[in-house]
Amino acid sequence: MKSRAMQDRWDVIRHVVGGNPVNLIAFVLFALICLAALLGPVLAPQDPLATNAAFALQPPSTQFWFGTDQLGRDIFSRVLVATRLDLLIAFGAVGLSCLLGSLIGAMIGYWGGFWDGATSRVVDVLMAFPLFVLAMATVAALGNTVANVIYATAVINLPFYIRLARAEVRVRRGLGYVEAARVGGSGDWRILIRFLLPNIASPLVIQASVNLGWAVLNAAGLSFLGLGVRPPTPEWGIMVAEGARFIASGEWWVAAFPGFALMVTVFTFNLTGDALRDILDPRMRT
Amino acid sequence: MTAPLLSVQNLTVDFTTRSGMVHVLEDVSFDIGAGEIIGIIGESGSGKSVTAYTVMGILDHAARIRSGRIAFEGTDVLQMDRRSRDNWRGKEASIIFQNPRTALNPIRAVGDQIADVIARHTPARASEVRGRAVAALKQVRIPDPERRMAAFPFELSGGLCQRIGIAIALACAPKLLIADEPTTGLDVTTQAVIMDLIRALASERGMSVALITHDLALAAEYCDRIVIMHAGHVVETAKTEDIIARPRHPYTARLLRSVPSLVDRIDELQAIEGSLPDLRREDLPPCRFAERCDRRLPTCDAGKFEAALVGPGHTVACRNPL
Amino acid sequence: MTRIALRLLSAIPTLFGVVIVTFLLTRVLPGDPAVFFASNPSMSTDDIAALREQLGLDKSLIEQFWIYLVALFQGDLGNSLTTGQTVMTEIINRLPASAELTVFAFLLAIGVSLPLGLAAALRPGSLIDHLSRLISTLGVSMPTFVTGLLLIYVFYFLLGVAPEPIGRMDPFLFDPPKVTGMLTVDALIAGDMEVFRAAFTQMILPAVTMALFALAPLTRMTRAAMLGTLGSEFVRTARASGLSRRKIIFTYAFRNALLPVVTTMGMTFSYMLGANVLVERVFSWPGIGAFAMDSIINLDYAPLQGFMLVMAAIFILVNLTTDIVVTIIDPRASK
Numbered sequence: 035m036k037s038r039a040m041q042d043r044w045d046v047i048r049h050v051v052g053g054n055p056v057n058l059i060a061f062v063l064f065a066l067i068c069l070a071a072l073l074g075p076v077l078a079p080q081d082p083l084a085t086n087a088a089f090a091l092q093p094p095s096t097q098f099w100f101g102t103d104q105l106g107r108d109i110f111s112r113v114l115v116a117t118r119l120d121l122l123i124a125f126g127a128v129g130l131s132c133l134l135g136s137l138i139g140a141m142i143g144y145w146g147g148f149w150d151g152a153t154s155r156v157v158d159v160l161m162a163f164p165l166f167v168l169a170m171a172t173v174a175a176l177g178n179t180v181a182n183v184i185y186a187t188a189v190i191n192l193p194f195y196i197r198l199a200r201a202e203v204r205v206r207r208g209l210g211y212v213e214a215a216r217v218g219g220s221g222d223w224r225i226l227i228r229f230l231l232p233n234i235a236s237p238l239v240i241q242a243s244v245n246l247g248w249a250v251l252n253a254a255g256l257s258f259l260g261l262g263v264r265p266p267t268p269e270w271g272i273m274v275a276e277g278a279r280f281i282a283s284g285e286w287w288v289a290a291f292p293g294f295a296l297m298v299t300v301f302t303f304n305l306t307g308d309a310l311r312d313i314l315d316p317r318m319r320t
Numbered sequence: 321m322t323a324p325l326l327s328v329q330n331l332t333v334d335f336t337t338r339s340g341m342v343h344v345l346e347d348v349s350f351d352i353g354a355g356e357i358i359g360i361i362g363e364s365g366s367g368k369s370v371t372a373y374t375v376m377g378i379l380d381h382a383a384r385i386r387s388g389r390i391a392f393e394g395t396d397v398l399q400m401d402r403r404s405r406d407n408w409r410g411k412e413a414s415i416i417f418q419n420p421r422t423a424l425n426p427i428r429a430v431g432d433q434i435a436d437v438i439a440r441h442t443p444a445r446a447s448e449v450r451g452r453a454v455a456a457l458k459q460v461r462i463p464d465p466e467r468r469m470a471a472f473p474f475e476l477s478g479g480l481c482q483r484i485g486i487a488i489a490l491a492c493a494p495k496l497l498i499a500d501e502p503t504t505g506l507d508v509t510t511q512a513v514i515m516d517l518i519r520a521l522a523s524e525r526g527m528s529v530a531l532i533t534h535d536l537a538l539a540a541e542y543c544d545r546i547v548i549m550h551a552g553h554v555v556e557t558a559k560t561e562d563i564i565a566r567p568r569h570p571y572t573a574r575l576l577r578s579v580p581s582l583v584d585r586i587d588e589l590q591a592i593e594g595s596l597p598d599l600r601r602e603d604l605p606p607c608r609f610a611e612r613c614d615r616r617l618p619t620c621d622a623g624k625f626e627a628a629l630v631g632p633g634h635t636v637a638c639r640n641p642l
Numbered sequence: 643m644t645r646i647a648l649r650l651l652s653a654i655p656t657l658f659g660v661v662i663v664t665f666l667l668t669r670v671l672p673g674d675p676a677v678f679f680a681s682n683p684s685m686s687t688d689d690i691a692a693l694r695e696q697l698g699l700d701k702s703l704i705e706q707f708w709i710y711l712v713a714l715f716q717g718d719l720g721n722s723l724t725t726g727q728t729v730m731t732e733i734i735n736r737l738p739a740s741a742e743l744t745v746f747a748f749l750l751a752i753g754v755s756l757p758l759g760l761a762a763a764l765r766p767g768s769l770i771d772h773l774s775r776l777i778s779t780l781g782v783s784m785p786t787f788v789t790g791l792l793l794i795y796v797f798y799f800l801l802g803v804a805p806e807p808i809g810r811m812d813p814f815l816f817d818p819p820k821v822t823g824m825l826t827v828d829a830l831i832a833g834d835m836e837v838f839r840a841a842f843t844q845m846i847l848p849a850v851t852m853a854l855f856a857l858a859p860l861t862r863m864t865r866a867a868m869l870g871t872l873g874s875e876f877v878r879t880a881r882a883s884g885l886s887r888r889k890i891i892f893t894y895a896f897r898n899a900l901l902p903v904v905t906t907m908g909m910t911f912s913y914m915l916g917a918n919v920l921v922e923r924v925f926s927w928p929g930i931g932a933f934a935m936d937s938i939i940n941l942d943y944a945p946l947q948g949f950m951l952v953m954a955a956i957f958i959l960v961n962l963t964t965d966i967v968v969t970i971i972d973p974r975a976s977k
């Protein structure tokens with residue numbers, strides 16, 4: 035029975051990846067980006083922090099693939115090294131909000147009652163802010179650090195996971211296998227952790243993968259505004275902000291390459307998110 | 321016999337899907353005479369709806385009409401240009417559907433939905449359209465039609481929604497009404513009321529009706545003639561009493577034995593065994609019932625064969641009929 | 643009507659929650675503004691104490707909240723420490739700039755995405771369908787600030803067709819007499835076409851930037867909703883009745899598809915409010931987003947508070963409008 039289901043899943047994966055070249059490209063890009071995050075500092079041809087006034091604002095060349103910035107730093111190396119930090123923020127924030135959100139959501143969905151009402155109210159209030167603005171204010175309030183960018187991004191993601199987990203648990207609460215477990219003498223916590231959470235994992239993972247690109251955008255937006263990450267740390271949002279000064283005078287490469295890296299990453303995350311949804315969620319499959 | 325109102329000849333329809341070509345209809349032929357009520361019977365998936373949709377020209381994009389003729393008063397509707405076809409449907413021929421509530425536009429007042437059809441097909445002035453819409457409602461015996469004009473589908477019961485569906489279909493007095501399982505979604509009493517209404521309206525207007533259903537008992541009660549379909553083939557056609565009394569196709573016989581009110585003794589009642597063949601197969605046997613048939617002969621697999629006349633107005637597509 | 647009134651009432655607890663959150667957030671700001679200003683050597687300890695008292699920072703949190711609430715009811719959002727103006731004045735001065743930009747961008751996005759999604763749904767698999775999918779995938783992947791910079795580079799630096807991205811108005815022209823605060827509207831009221839043109843061209847690039855951002859969800863939803871209604875049973879009925887293509891597409895399919903699209907419009911608009919901050923930064927647009935950024939940098943919390951409140955209020959208002967529009971389109975909603 036099990037192997038049958040596994041076989042089906044494999045077929046779907048083959049179908050999704052093989053049937054659509056876009057999905058294949060997405061997965062390949064995804065692997066490359068993760069590789070860059072892991073090995074970035076090793077692969078970078080130059081020290082991302084080393085300044086060299088003699089080579090300031092050089093256009094792309096064979097020596098500096100992406101050109102240099104106003105301090106003569108190699109943009110290619112900076113973009114490459116920045117991958118790790120940007121991904122760390124995104125994965126950190128999404129992981130945090132997914133874990134916390136699904137736990138809270140599952141709990142209030144399972145028990146209902148006062149806490150359910152109270153939490154739902156709080157979620158409503160959080161959702162009443164434009165989320166980016168909320169993130170801005172959160173970083174401003176907590177202080178200008180990378181960790182706080184992660185928390186802020188996690189906070190604005192939290193409502194989605196809470197709502198999702200709550201809804202999914204509420205649907206399953208009365209189902210046969212939960213009843214069976216209860217009759218079998220399992221306690222509430224055991225039911226929640228052993229039976230319900232694994233069963234709602236799929237929609238949560240889908241939500242997380244779709245969220246990832248958005249989290250990258252969000253974090254980069256914050257640092258573009260000067261919130262969170264500080265120079266000279268290589269980070270895509272900051273690099274775009276620094277390059278913005280030179281756009282109107284034609285030195286496009288300073289802002290363009292980190293911006294492009296950002297775009298490709300978000301694009302890849304969105305595509306893999308969609309592909310993952312095709313694989314995990316049979317309902318959405320067309 | 322006078323020329324039939326509608327004559328479907330050798331209709332073959334495929335669907336292209338991701339998992340391959342589905343051979344849904346093959347050489348489907350049947351006639352509907354003027355003023356006649358015929359029943360199209362077959363288990364789920366046998367192609368009844370696809371046949372109806374092909375006649376009405378409302379198949380979805382995946383469908384390909386490979387061959388065939390659909391002659392309405394002698395004209396092949398498949399050859400009509402889009403304009404004439406649009407003028408034809410809703411005016412000369414109409415259809416009502418299985419799920420009356422979802423078949424109606426949920427956010428448009430039912431009166432407007434009827435008026436849309438009237439305005440489309442008749443040169444009536446705007447002021448007259450409303451009056452005619454009210455009349456259409458009255459015709460399907462809807463109480464207080466003036467007030468119902470402004471109602472929305474969600475405010476009406478399933479039975480009332482089906483009456484609205486009928487009112488829309490009959491608003492321009494078509495010569496043919498196709499009723500695709502019009503009562504499946506309704507409770508038993510409402511079913512009878514709706515069927516009686518359809519029969520009454522048909523005889524008032526001399527309108528032909530094609531009643532699609534898998535309920536043989538229902539068809540036996542209301543239809544003059546019955547067309548039995550199986551897996552995209554028409555397997556038997558005959559007058560209702562002939563079908564009931566002397567079924568010639570093994571599938572028809574099986575169908576009859578599965579209907580409680582049509583068997584003489586309860587222990588004769590039996591379910592139809594097996595299921596429809598997978599219509600995606602390229603090696604479908606010439607008789608698509610063969611794999612479920614207990615009268616199968618070697619000749620059954622020996623090439624294609626046509627339906628043959630076995631009695632007055634009684635045709636059977638079988639190499640070894642009962 | 644009663645439904646709308648009820649909906650209005652139901653927004654009140656949320657609004658109250660919003661007030662609490664903004665209050666708390668801004669009180670957690672690490673810099674005690676008094677200390678911040680104390681770094682100014684001309685200030686004595688007494689001055690600081692006086693300032694703290696003036697700001698009410700010496701009272702308990704509950705007291706502070708109560709004072710804040712009372713002031714709020716009198717329309718008093720406090721004073722900006724950096725500009726010395728009341729926050730209310732600042733916001734009233736700057737809101738029109740943001741509103742003008744956002745609304746124009748929003749209309750632009752709707753004007754493009756609805757026809758695009760519609761056309762895509764009518765011809766699945768066609769070139770226009772692929773285009774719409776490309777736009778909706780690319781659109782969600784493009785950071786607004788990168789799009790903005792790209793547009794500046796191409797249209798200002800390379801092609802020279804766009805004005806310099808420095809705010810709302812050509813520095814050599816005078817603002818039109820102030821009526822609404824929206825320059826294009828005021829110029830039209832004054833009948834000054836030159837000023838209108840100047841203000842309008844100034845707005846094009848930032849508006850396009852924002853519109854590109856909003857295009858993705860709107861196109862995606864329009865396409866999906868249209869595909870849904872076009873395949874629905876009531877459209878099948880309409881087709882079987884021989885209704886004209888126009889009638890089927892617009893009166894039957896599109897009007898129904900509009901329901902989820904309107905909801906998405908509301909969401910998109912509020913996303914745009916957030917994106918505003920970034921776009922205003924890129925184009926030096928003197929709106930409330932830029933204002934909020936300034937106050938964050940200066941640890942000036944009253945304006946930040948005011949900004950968050952205004953944003954949330956607009957947001958709630960947008961949701962309300964969405965609801966009302968849905969009620970108008972969908973008779974089922976008013977039940």
Ligand SMILES: Nc1ncnc2c1ncn2[C@@H]1O[C@H](COP(=O)(O)OP(=O)(O)OP(=O)(O)O)[C@@H](O)[C@H]1O
Pocket residue numbers: 335336337342344362363364365366367368369370371380382534599
């Ligand atoms: N859009 C489609 N794409 C692919 N196959 C289709 C499509 N529509 C119908 N079919 C296939 O055509 C066959 C006949 O379908 P049809 O709806 O005509 O059956 P039916 O006799 O009306 O059954 P029911 O009693 O369930 O309404 C089925 O096997 C179905 O799978």
Ligand code: SF4
Pocket residue numbers: 569570571607608609610611613614615616617620637638639640641
């Ligand atoms: S043709 Fe042969 S297989 Fe088919 S129904 Fe008749 S006897 Fe059975």
Ligand SMILES: [Mg+2]
Pocket residue numbers: 368369370500
């Ligand atoms: Mg059917």
